[in-house]
Amino acid sequence: MREAGRTFSIVLTFCIMFAFWMILTAWTVYLPEPYDIFKVSSRGVLAALIVTFLTYEIFVPNKGKNVLLKIRRFIPYVAWELWQIYLATIDVTKRVFGILPVDPRIIEFDTTLRSDFALVTFANSITLTPGTITIDVDPERGIYIVHAIAKEPADSLTVDQTMQKKVGHVFMEE
Amino acid sequence: MLAIEVISTVFLAAGAFFMITGTAGLLKFPDFYTRLHATGKADTLGQILIIVGCMIYEGFSFITIKLLLVSAFYLLVGPTGTHALIRAAYVTGVPVWKKGDNRM
Numbered sequence: 074m075r076e077a078g079r080t081f082s083i084v085l086t087f088c089i090m091f092a093f094w095m096i097l098t099a100w101t102v103y104l105p106e107p108y109d110i111f112k113v114s115s116r117g118v119l120a121a122l123i124v125t126f127l128t129y130e131i132f133v134p135n136k137g138k139n140v141l142l143k144i145r146r147f148i149p150y151v152a153w154e155l156w157q158i159y160l161a162t163i164d165v166t167k168r169v170f171g172i173l174p175v176d177p178r179i180i181e182f183d184t185t186l187r188s189d190f191a192l193v194t195f196a197n198s199i200t201l202t203p204g205t206i207t208i209d210v211d212p213e214r215g216i217y218i219v220h221a222i223a224k225e226p227a228d229s230l231t232v233d234q235t236m237q238k239k240v241g242h243v244f245m246e247e
Numbered sequence: 248m249l250a251i252e253v254i255s256t257v258f259l260a261a262g263a264f265f266m267i268t269g270t271a272g273l274l275k276f277p278d279f280y281t282r283l284h285a286t287g288k289a290d291t292l293g294q295i296l297i298i299v300g301c302m303i304y305e306g307f308s309f310i311t312i313k314l315l316l317v318s319a320f321y322l323l324v325g326p327t328g329t330h331a332l333i334r335a336a337y338v339t340g341v342p343v344w345k346k347g348d349n350r351m
Binding site: 096097158159161162164165166168169170174175176177178179196197200201203204206207208209218220222 | 265268269271272275276277278280281283284285287288289291292293295309312313316322323326327329330333334337338343344345346
């Protein structure tokens, strides 16, 4: 079972690395020449293999389960996050022009998240959403220290907890 | 062709507007932490809009995908840089502005 997980992570890393190489390199270099699939891909396969064997343990951790399902749940989350970035910029624009008040405070709250990916994603999401920036994270107890620019953004994290539930759903840590 | 130029100009202008707003916030807000709010957030949307404007102007090619990757990379790096700055300030004890204090 452990061996199967390792093969899966190697194959997945290789596919992503090779697709990345094709997008960045292959088309701009080889497009004017007559199309030759072996010539086009051989260098890319070599480069992708080297990178795969250096990084597959970090890129797709062996203990991680349901990686494909997590990736599939992550895509709608990114779309929601882009909408939140738009709202955050409108919010900070209003505060710059004096329509909304500036009343900063530092808050602390704890979450149920424990894995590295979930903690990092949630910290970055806090920084991107309206009116809050992550200051520090305690990874063992899941405690976040957050700087909020006014009362409402702080309440949306401590009382409402929509984003925390969404991240928990993506990484299956409700 | 004219429509494409108009749409991309609108995107570039909106991006420039948010960048200028971020800079105005940097000058206006009272302390270090709130200034990071202005720059960290407004710049993220500003650069996305500018890159989308470039993508529309260029038309669909593999340069478009590269621009999209630059944009996605910024989404990862922008919050991380903001977080590193604000954590360094918090750990070294930069004072936090409360409502009613003087500007710092």
